[in-house]
Every structure is written in structure tokens, then in C-alpha cells.
Amino acid sequence: MSQVTQLVIRESNQGPFLSQVLRFGTDSERLSTQQLAAIKGKAVLMSLKFADKYYNKYKMHLLEQAAHDVIGVVSLGLQELSQRDAAKALALLQAPEGPIKPFQKGWSMLISVSPKPLGSNNLFGDVDARLLDKISSPPDVEEWQGWQEYEKALVEHNKARLMSLIDQHFFACENDHPTMEDKLAEALLYRILCGQGSGTAPLKVKQDLKRRLARDIVLQEAWYDTDYLAAQLDLMLTELPGELIAGLRQELSRGFVSNLLHTLGFVRQYQQLQQEGASPEKLDNMEMRAGLKHPLLGWPLYHDF
Known part of the structure; x- marks a missing residue:
């Protein structure tokens, strides 16, 4: 689960929004080491549950993919809930539920713009698999395009x-x-x-x-x-x-x-x-x-x- 635990990246304006917010918190000393560990711990558990529901948590590459998905979805919801305000986003992550609420928001956003599946074979239920793949993000990616992909999907929807x-x-x-x-x-x-x-x-x-x-x-x-x-x-x-x-x-x-x-x-x-x-x-x-x-x-x- 190293993909989740390495959420903080080199530049505060790069990578998924979740990583940017955590970097902002540590650089501004608004986020303690204990709080950071708690947020990462919740993200790890969320990734395990996600992999258990949609992938296979016993296969490392699928477990890492689940972590990428969670980071992307949390970033999407966090950016929407905070209107891209890093301080507001950090406060949301420091709340007792941590990244859970942003994930729920991001997931509901993806559901709202996903084309309705024609059959019952869609892996992620009401969320389009191709759209999730575009939102998904490794924590060290140079430029996260998840928000732009969501906006494209919203226009088409x-x-x-x-x-x-x-x-x-x-x-x-x-x-x-x-x-x-x-x-x-x-x-x-x-x-x-x-x-x-x-x-x-x-x-x-x-x-x-x-x-x-x-x-x-x-x-x-x-x-x-x-x-x-x-x-x-x-x-x-x-x-x-x-x-x-x-x-x-x-x-x-x-x-x-x-x-x-x-x-x-x-x-x-x-x-x-x-x-x-x-x-x-x-x-x-x-x-x-x-x-x-x-x-x-x-x-x-x-x-x-």
C-alpha cells in the first residue's frame, strides 16, 4: 500500500489535489505528523475496502490500482467541496471522517455524469469504468487531469x-x-x-x-x-x-x-x-x-x- 502512504509530492501545485492539500498542510505547519498519519491510515483502509469490492485485494497490482482510484476520487470530491481552497480542503481532511466524505462526494459526482450502462457487466456499478480510469491517479503523477476529465464528462452528460x-x-x-x-x-x-x-x-x-x-x-x-x-x-x-x-x-x-x-x-x-x-x-x-x-x-x- 505504498502508493497511498506516499501521498505528499515534490511540488504543492502538482499531482492529485489530495497530495497538494497534504503538502500545503505540512509546509504551512497546519497538519501535524499524527494527523497526517491518521489521514493516510484511513486512505489505506479505504483502498483495501475498494479493492475488496471491485478488484482483488490479494493481488498487489490490483491493490495499488485501488489506491490510485481512491486518490483520484478523493481529489475530485475534495476539490468540489472546498472549491479548490487548500485551507478548506485541509479542514475537511482533518475532520473525524477524514477522506471518507470527499470520497463519497467524488463518487457521487462520477455517478451523476456516467453514461447509464446498457447491461449489468459494468465493474463499478453506476460509475463508468473508462471515466474512473481517467480520474484515477498515482500519488506521484506530475499533473493530475482528473478534474478536467470530470468537466469533459459533465459537458457530455x-x-x-x-x-x-x-x-x-x-x-x-x-x-x-x-x-x-x-x-x-x-x-x-x-x-x-x-x-x-x-x-x-x-x-x-x-x-x-x-x-x-x-x-x-x-x-x-x-x-x-x-x-x-x-x-x-x-x-x-x-x-x-x-x-x-x-x-x-x-x-x-x-x-x-x-x-x-x-x-x-x-x-x-x-x-x-x-x-x-x-x-x-x-x-x-x-x-x-x-x-x-x-x-x-x-x-x-x-x-x-
């Missing part, structure tokens, strides 16, 4: 959550749009062309826009204005949880509104061909050619034969 939320909230059927921007653009285009819905039930996208365009949609000049489109986007976003809106806006390109305006220009041409009695095949060919020249942001992908 929020993106997946947003994609699912957009599907559930704005679509009445499955859609084939590959990106969040494409999904949001179709929902916004559908709302503009078909109305906002009524009462507390917002209008959901169905695969009927092209038929409705030929039958009962009257295009309004007011729609062909970037300020109007931006205002409608803001209105639609208010239906989503506030904490997710900032992340969603980051996913939208700078040309989102202008590209949607371009698509509305295509809608005018498409409707005119419909009114002239064009065949579904001719409409589909026109749609394909227009999309090759300039991507039709928000235009539905289904065929309407």
Missing part, C-alpha cells in the same frame, strides 16, 4: 440530457437530426409556421409540416426578420430548465438565426412549387439540391411521398 429533453418536450415523434442545433431549429421552425400551441400544452413537432404547408399555412412577412426569429427562440427556450439554457446556447452556432431565415426563404419557394402542382419527386429533388447549396437548418428530414 449535459449535452445528452439536453438532446433527450428537446426530444421529449418539442417532438411528438422520433427525429433523425444528429445535433442539438438541428433539433432545436426544426422545433422552432415548426412553431413559427404552425403556431405556438394552446394553453399549457406547447405545440409538438409532427411529420406533417410539408402537407400543412401545401394546405393551410399562410406565410407571414413578419416571420422574415432576424429580430423576430431571435425573440421566438428566446420564448421557446424559457420552456426548458433555466440551468440548461446557457449550455444549450453554447451549442448554437453564431449563424443560427440567419441560417433559419435562409430556410424560411426556401419554405417560400417550396410552397410555391406545391401550389403549382409539383410532384412529390420534384419537390424532393428541389429540396435535395437546395440543401447541397446551403444547409437547410430546421427543415424536416422525412420524405413526404
Whole structure:
């Protein structure tokens, strides 16, 4: 278990956050030899329990891997609980539970951003094994990237959550749009062309826009204005949880509104061909050619034969 007992490293700003905090404590004389030994002792016990649960505590290389995992997870939770304040982090480690609370916090953080396993073969239960491997850290590593890896996983988790939320909230059927921007653009285009819905039930996208365009949609000049489109986007976003809106806006390109305006220009041409009695095949060919020249942001992908 030498990997745990060698937690203090050469530079206070290097290595896993746990090692940085212990180094800070000893250098500032805020951490006594007895307290340091107690923290390391608890870390050793935690590593043994971790290895017993997930690995094999009788195989040295797996016991060392468990120690690496514990150091990484404790570092993650400790950094979150202390907001990277070394003094606050040290106080947490000096509490009676020592590194246990930071470990629990770090583990819950990993659970919250881990993709849900498809089967029951995931070694670490609700924690993704690949993510844990990136968080895991030998105590003498030059630069710990665990926090950055967690932030990457958090971004991907929020993106997946947003994609699912957009599907559930704005679509009445499955859609084939590959990106969040494409999904949001179709929902916004559908709302503009078909109305906002009524009462507390917002209008959901169905695969009927092209038929409705030929039958009962009257295009309004007011729609062909970037300020109007931006205002409608803001209105639609208010239906989503506030904490997710900032992340969603980051996913939208700078040309989102202008590209949607371009698509509305295509809608005018498409409707005119419909009114002239064009065949579904001719409409589909026109749609394909227009999309090759300039991507039709928000235009539905289904065929309407």
C-alpha cells in the first residue's frame, strides 16, 4: 500500500489535489505528523475496502490500482467541496471522517455524469469504468487531469440530457437530426409556421409540416426578420430548465438565426412549387439540391411521398 502512504509530492501545485492539500498542510505547519498519519491510515483502509469490492485485494497490482482510484476520487470530491481552497480542503481532511466524505462526494459526482450502462457487466456499478480510469491517479503523477476529465464528462452528460429533453418536450415523434442545433431549429421552425400551441400544452413537432404547408399555412412577412426569429427562440427556450439554457446556447452556432431565415426563404419557394402542382419527386429533388447549396437548418428530414 505504498502508493497511498506516499501521498505528499515534490511540488504543492502538482499531482492529485489530495497530495497538494497534504503538502500545503505540512509546509504551512497546519497538519501535524499524527494527523497526517491518521489521514493516510484511513486512505489505506479505504483502498483495501475498494479493492475488496471491485478488484482483488490479494493481488498487489490490483491493490495499488485501488489506491490510485481512491486518490483520484478523493481529489475530485475534495476539490468540489472546498472549491479548490487548500485551507478548506485541509479542514475537511482533518475532520473525524477524514477522506471518507470527499470520497463519497467524488463518487457521487462520477455517478451523476456516467453514461447509464446498457447491461449489468459494468465493474463499478453506476460509475463508468473508462471515466474512473481517467480520474484515477498515482500519488506521484506530475499533473493530475482528473478534474478536467470530470468537466469533459459533465459537458457530455449535459449535452445528452439536453438532446433527450428537446426530444421529449418539442417532438411528438422520433427525429433523425444528429445535433442539438438541428433539433432545436426544426422545433422552432415548426412553431413559427404552425403556431405556438394552446394553453399549457406547447405545440409538438409532427411529420406533417410539408402537407400543412401545401394546405393551410399562410406565410407571414413578419416571420422574415432576424429580430423576430431571435425573440421566438428566446420564448421557446424559457420552456426548458433555466440551468440548461446557457449550455444549450453554447451549442448554437453564431449563424443560427440567419441560417433559419435562409430556410424560411426556401419554405417560400417550396410552397410555391406545391401550389403549382409539383410532384412529390420534384419537390424532393428541389429540396435535395437546395440543401447541397446551403444547409437547410430546421427543415424536416422525412420524405413526404
